[in-house]
Structures are given as C-alpha cells and as structure tokens.
Amino acid sequence: NAGVMQNPRHLVRRRGQEARLRCSPMKGHSHVYWYRQLPEEGLKFMVYLQKENIIDESGMPKERFSAEFPKEGPSILRIQQVVRGDSAAYFCASSPNEETQYFGPGTRLLVL
Amino acid sequence: GESVGLHLPTLSVQEGDNSIINCAYSNSASDYFIWYKQESGKGPQFIIDIRSNMDKRQGQRVTVLLNKTVKHLSLQIAATQPGDSAVYFCAETNDMRFGAGTRLTVKP
Secondary structure: OOOOEEEOOEEEEOOOOOEEEEEEOOOOOOEEEEEEEOOOOOEEEEEEEEOOEEEEOOOOOOOOEEEEOOOOOOEEEEEOOOOHHHOEEEEEEEEOOOOOOEEOOOEEEEEO | OOOEEEOOOEEEEEOOOOEEEEEEEOOOOOOEEEEEEEOOOOOOEEEEEEEOOOOEEEOOOEEEEEEOOOOEEEEEEOOOOHHHOEEEEEEEOOOOEEOOOEEEEEEO
16 A cells, blocks of 8 residues: 655745645545645644545635645645745645544755 | 644654653643654654543553643653654644654664
C-alpha cells in the first residue's frame, strides 16, 4: 500500500505566478488535510477536505489560496499570484477516519 | 484560545539515555492524541497514539503518558539512538493542532 504521495517535491515560482501542489492520499482514505510549515516551526493547519467537499478551511488565507479534492484524482492546493511569504513546505496528510493522519513527504515551495 | 504546545524547544541527550518530551494541551474535551516524528526534509511520521480513556500506552522503545488532570502528555524514548534525532510533535486531533515541536538531538 503506497503512502501519501505529493508532487512536485520542490517547486520554484516567481512572484505573481501560480503554484499547484498535488496530493494523492493513501488508498481507501477519503479525508485529506493540508498543512504549511515554515523552517523551525510547527505545522499550521490550512484545510480539511473529504471527497468533493471542503469540511474546514479555517486555516486557509481568504485570498489567493484554494483547495479541492475531486471525485477522481488527487487533491490540489492552488496558490495564485504567489508572493515571497508563500515560501514554505506544504504537507498533505490523509486519513481513513478523521483521526490518525498519515503524512506525505511535502512540497517545498520557493518563491523568487 | 485552545492550543497544543510543547514545553521545551530543544532537548539534547547522550546515546543510550532515556528521553522525555513533554506537551501541554488546553482543550479539556480532547480525546485522542498522536505523537509524530519529523526528520529533516521529511514529512511527519506517526509514532504512537493514545486515547483519553488511557493513562499510558507502550510501543517499541516508546511510551506515551497522559495526565488528564493537568492536561499534559509526554513521550518517553528508551535507550535513545542517533536515529531518534528529529523534531517531535504532539497533535490533538479534535482541532488538528500541532505544537511547534521539540528538537531532539542525540549525542554519540
């Protein structure tokens, strides 16, 4: 059973461009969570999704950020018009039951 | 507001010693906790969990203790090894909140 997969592992964007981060949950997991992590800091919750539904987006910035988890395919975290402050590691986790979360390797976004 | 936090940001131990990492939580309704280990450049990895109806749970070389009275959680690592060097997070799953973590460094 493959673990949570994220791609790309590293992403470089210039200010103003769009960043699309993908997360494929573990097989059988219908709950997906996105977190952001700055260097030497903890994980900051962004959004929790189930298939085709956003359950909790209380940690997501109101502008430029969006997330989806379609019926088919991976979950996508989209950041429009990126700024330098968006540079961080973005982790996705999946769960079968809203409890134990299994994390992917993360996408490291660098905005130049 | 409710929060999950760590008492110590760093911990340095000698190889072979036991390590204790502490965590405080403030949501008295929390009923499920998880400890994660994050090595440099990697995602957090599940170590051990505990439910609020338990005081203690043991795994391989790790033990988690839960004190609901003072809302405190600890992770004990026996015979710490260099491979244990990482940042350790406790997570309270009701609110999906993580503390800043404790960086454990094991000296050979």
